Amino acid sequence: MPPKRVRPISNTALAAAIEAAGWTRTQTARHINAVATENGVPLHYDHSTVGHWLTGTTPRPEGICAGTEAFRRGLRRPDLVPGDLGWPEVAGLAEAADDPWQGDVVARLTALGEDDMLRRRTVLTAGAFSLAGLAAPPASSARVSARRGGAGDAARIRDTARRFGDLDDLYGGGHARHAVAAYLVHDVAPLLQGTAGRARPNLFRAAAELTYLAAYMAMDAGANGLALRYHVQTVRLADEAGDRVLRATSLRSMAVQARELGHDREALVLADAAASALGGRAPGRTVAWVTGMQAEAHAGVANRQDALTLLRRTEAQLERVDSSPEVEWTGNYRRESLAHQTGLALTALGDHVAAAEHYAASTGSRRPVERRTRALVGLRCARAYLRAGDAERAAVAVLSLREYLEGVVSARVRGELRVLRQGWVRCRADAHVAQADVLAAGLLR
Template sequence: MAPKRARPIANLALAAAIEAAGWTRAATARHINAVAAETGTPLHYDHSTVGHWLTGTTPRPEGISAGVEAFRRGLHRSDLVPADLGWPEVAGLVEAADDPWQGDVVARLTALGEDDMLRRRTVLTAGAFSLAGFAAPPPADPARASARRGGAGDVERIRETARRFGDLDDLYGGGHARHAVAAYLVHDVAPLLHGTTGRARPDLFRAAAELTYLAAYMAMDAGANGLALRYYVQTVRLADEAGDRVLRATSLRSMAVQARELGHDQEALSLADAAASALGGRAPGRTVAWVTGMQAEAHAGVADRQDALALLRRTEAQLERVDSLPEAEWTGNYRRESLEHQTGLALTALGDHVAAAEHYAASAGSRRPVERRTRAVVGLRCARAHLQAGDAERAAAAVLGLRPTLEGVVSARVRGELRLLRWGWARCRSDAHVAEADVLVAGLLR
């Protein structure tokens, strides 16, 4: 018979949330620590800390903030508040007055780049993925950057820089050279945006939006999710300044990807639909397919199986009709292997792990050499799909096959997948292949 608890559970709301998430106390602590790390506030909670909370102890404000976001993701409940966990409200969870949709866009971009250079993290607050601010007219703020006049040569230079940094991101992950991108935005790009008028202005804002989009993607891949979201917001605003609907849709779609990865499924659906609406049917075919594929994944995320599968079929048909080279359309560089990955994500959300693994494998196996980080992420998702389907040996084999790809990649998303695999096959480590793969994964995580 289990020994009687010295102190009974006093926080029934927290106990119910942990049970609903399917977490142990140790897993609860890990999820909260991971969210806190995204904001630059390292926490070191463990199973005993969670035990104290269950008996009535209240976490510090930063613990409450991280805990609420962790349970929002784990329970797929973006409306969850501290009271749902038996905790008091804290100031850090209310929506910030510093609304990234407001104010001078160039001043916002400059401040954001400076935060990135100084490695300041930005927390994801309640309603962070809200569509409410999309149409809000921005009041002018004083410029923070000195002005310089730009022209066509500057536009091409910014785009070429974005291409070079993009290649580094593909090869080594968002944790590599991200602060250099931020510095380039602050010192070279922002002054041109303030100083340029006339015919060159839309192209300059378009080029700046492309580079800001890359900064957002790199920040997300590096695990700085609050920072990434603010970069994406400024990408939308820069695209609006340039009058570029496709760029607006591109950023909204990537915000949907981020929301899905963080467990904000209803917000992801709203953002994916907003991206489709932004296109308005007037976009290159490959870009349309790219956005439709995200809508399919988002519908799967809210368990809408029928619409998700119908949208996947529509995406495939759209992609088959495309005759342009992918490289010709950076906003929607969508290939067959991208669709295979998206299909795997949708099927994972729908619980069809065997079929998902097949699509992940097809995607990872056809990636170009430059797509090293993406091949690592997709390959690890393939391994996890095998594990979720009950085949730990195939999961281990998939990981071992990725050994050359994984070495040298600096990506929080890769590390997150590695941690999930270690947790998932913990009971199978007596198997020789799993043990070998576990040693590899443990070494990479160190």
């Protein structure tokens, strides 16, 4: 028999939210801690902390912000505010004064890279996925001359970004991310400050490509707050360069991030904004890439017919493309990419058997360099099998990924492994499940 409660629940709003999310107190603390860690403010709450909140104690401001975001995801309620949890609003942490869409873009990028490189504690904001500033024009401001750059510098930055990108594909976003941040701070930002004239747009375009990679790597490493701030600066750098395709590229990736974190309405707005940024004037492969994201985003908000129509449109667009994927840096979209995106859309629509088939097709046709993507998509395939009720097939899928899982440093991959372990807990008597569980446990240790 549980011990008699000494103090009754006084925060009924929080209690109702925990019940609606289906969480225990320990799980509540874990979700909040995870959000805080993403944003550079590690917290160490546990079940007893949540118990204190239920009896009327108010969390620290950073706890309120992380808790609000955790429940937004858990309840699929992006409009949720601290008051819905019985907590006061937090002043000063999400004010417009720290709006990443404002201020000098080079100064913002430098500060962001230094935070990342030095692993500084960054400000935790409640409004991590606010769309209010999407249409804001880039701020114009004078820059102090530093180092003058030219065409050769832009080419060097692009070449460096490609090499870092290959490392990301091979080993995941957790590998070499701080080196990318250091390169941005020490080599790229000074050139942006000191360059004017005809060389400037091309240099800003190259910087946007590298910042986009930094954003993607941060997201894969689980630093989602940092990743979003990188994405914002990518959009602003693209605007400085006058590059609509790069703007669309980053907006699309912001939509991917929003979808993965449970902000489905925001994901749809961002995907549509990416399509709008293209304005129909982009390489065909890039257009298909953005259309595919719109399809997935519509599936996320249960617009089944629109999602399926857009998937068919994406396939038709991809079939008409006559260029090699490597020719187009933005939207390097392939048949295996479409198969993955179709799997994600079908997962959102609840068709797990068909989703597994598409994930499997995507995994099987990946290039050798795509170790991280093969691991991630393969685990999503396993998860689809598990959701369809086939734990043994899920386990076999995981076991087939052993060589790709080992050595990959990716929070998204680790997240899929954790979900799988939780999902097949009642099936561990099966030999394949037991073997796969040992593998997953070792990788997570």
